[in-house]
Amino acid sequence: FLNKGFNVVDSSVATGKIEVSNAYKIADLTDAGAISVGKQLGAEVIVKGKALAKEGPRNTGSKVGSYIADITASALRVDNGAVLGSARGHGVSRNISEVTGGTEALEKAAREASGKIIDQIIAKWSGEVSGGGLIQLTVRGIGEYSDFVKFKDIIQGQIRGVQAIYQRSLEGGIAVLDVEMKGNAQQLSDEIARKNFGGIPVKVIGASANTVEVSLGGAVSAKTMSTPPSSPPAAQPSPPVPAAQETSSFFEADEYLVFSGDRDENGRVGKMVTRPTATNPEGEFLMYHDGQKVWSKFFKAVRSAAASELQLGSRIYFFEGNHKEGVYYSPKDKSEARLESWWRDPVTDNSLVNNRGIVTVGRYRVDVSNAFVEKK
Structure with missing residues (x-):
C-alpha cells in the first residue's frame, strides 16, 4: 500500500491511544469490529483479514521444508x-528454517492479496470520480412526514448531480437515504447548506468522505412523526422483479451472485433492477455491499x-463470511449473506460428506449447509 501512494496508519504505533474491546480480540473479526477500530485510528479505509501458514510436504531426508x-x-x-475490495492470496516457500519459510510464504500471499485489493480500490475510486456513486444521507429531527417528502423532492429535483434517492430506513424521526450522485459528499453537503427548502429549516450537522448528516426542522433527538406514510413516495421507483420463486432462505427471487467474469471465483450478491433482453445479455444490479449499480452478464441464481x-x-458456491476453525459455514441471516463475499470452485474431496458433513471445494473445507449449486 505504501508503494502505491496510500497513507498508512500503523496500528502498532497507535495501539496505546485506542481501546480495543475484548469482543474484537477474536480470530474472526466482524466488519463492525474492524470499523470501530478504524474510527479510533482516524482511518478512512481499514483492511481486515485472516492469515494461515502451515508446513507442507517434506522430502524424506531433506532439511529443506515447504x-x-x-x-x-x-x-x-x-x-x-x-x-x-476483497481478495485471497496464496504463497509457497521452501526454506531450511520453519520461521523464515512460514514468513516468506505469508509475504508472498500478502503481496498477492494486497495487489488485488489495491486494484479494486483504485478502480472503485476512479469510477466514483468519473461516474459518481452512492452517498449515505442521514436525516434527523423529522417531525412531519410531509416535510420529509418535500426535502427529498428538492434534493432529487433541484440539486445538481443527484440522479436518484433510495430510502433505506425511516424510524423514530430518523431516516437513512442513499443518494446516487455524480459528485461527492462535500459537494452534496455544500449544496444542501445553500439550498432554500421552502421554509423548512435544514442544517448540515456532519459530513465525511462518503456520508452527510442533516437536521430537518425538529430537534436532533428522535421524535415520533405525526403522519405515518400510507404508501412509498413517488420518488422511490421500484425496480422490476423477475417472476421466479425464492431460491433459498438466503436469497430473494431477484437476487443473484454477480461476478466480474466467467472465470472469476469471487462474487457478491446483487439485486437485479434491469433484466437482460434478447439483444442485451447483461442485467443491471444494485450491489448490496457497496450500493453501486453494475451491469454484468456473469450472474448466477443459486x-x-x-x-x-x-x-x-461439480462447481459449488459457498459463503466466505462465516469461517471458524478452518471450515466455512453458511450465513447467519440474509443481511450477512448480502454483505459478505461468496466463492466458487469445483469439489476436490467429498469423502467427509456423510460422516462429518464437510466437503472440500478447491482448497477450502466447507460445511455442507454452506454448499450451493446453480439453479437451472
Whole structure:
C-alpha cells in the first residue's frame, strides 16, 4: 500500500491511544469490529483479514521444508461500512528454517492479496470520480412526514448531480437515504447548506468522505412523526422483479451472485433492477455491499445443494463470511449473506460428506449447509 501512494496508519504505533474491546480480540473479526477500530485510528479505509501458514510436504531426508500460506482480506470504508475490495492470496516457500519459510510464504500471499485489493480500490475510486456513486444521507429531527417528502423532492429535483434517492430506513424521526450522485459528499453537503427548502429549516450537522448528516426542522433527538406514510413516495421507483420463486432462505427471487467474469471465483450478491433482453445479455444490479449499480452478464441464481450433488468436479458456491476453525459455514441471516463475499470452485474431496458433513471445494473445507449449486 505504501508503494502505491496510500497513507498508512500503523496500528502498532497507535495501539496505546485506542481501546480495543475484548469482543474484537477474536480470530474472526466482524466488519463492525474492524470499523470501530478504524474510527479510533482516524482511518478512512481499514483492511481486515485472516492469515494461515502451515508446513507442507517434506522430502524424506531433506532439511529443506515447504511452507504454505493463505490470506483472505477485505477493505472497508470506515464511515459507511461499504466494501471497497476483497481478495485471497496464496504463497509457497521452501526454506531450511520453519520461521523464515512460514514468513516468506505469508509475504508472498500478502503481496498477492494486497495487489488485488489495491486494484479494486483504485478502480472503485476512479469510477466514483468519473461516474459518481452512492452517498449515505442521514436525516434527523423529522417531525412531519410531509416535510420529509418535500426535502427529498428538492434534493432529487433541484440539486445538481443527484440522479436518484433510495430510502433505506425511516424510524423514530430518523431516516437513512442513499443518494446516487455524480459528485461527492462535500459537494452534496455544500449544496444542501445553500439550498432554500421552502421554509423548512435544514442544517448540515456532519459530513465525511462518503456520508452527510442533516437536521430537518425538529430537534436532533428522535421524535415520533405525526403522519405515518400510507404508501412509498413517488420518488422511490421500484425496480422490476423477475417472476421466479425464492431460491433459498438466503436469497430473494431477484437476487443473484454477480461476478466480474466467467472465470472469476469471487462474487457478491446483487439485486437485479434491469433484466437482460434478447439483444442485451447483461442485467443491471444494485450491489448490496457497496450500493453501486453494475451491469454484468456473469450472474448466477443459486440454491442449497443436496448431498448427492456434491460430486467430484461439480462447481459449488459457498459463503466466505462465516469461517471458524478452518471450515466455512453458511450465513447467519440474509443481511450477512448480502454483505459478505461468496466463492466458487469445483469439489476436490467429498469423502467427509456423510460422516462429518464437510466437503472440500478447491482448497477450502466447507460445511455442507454452506454448499450451493446453480439453479437451472
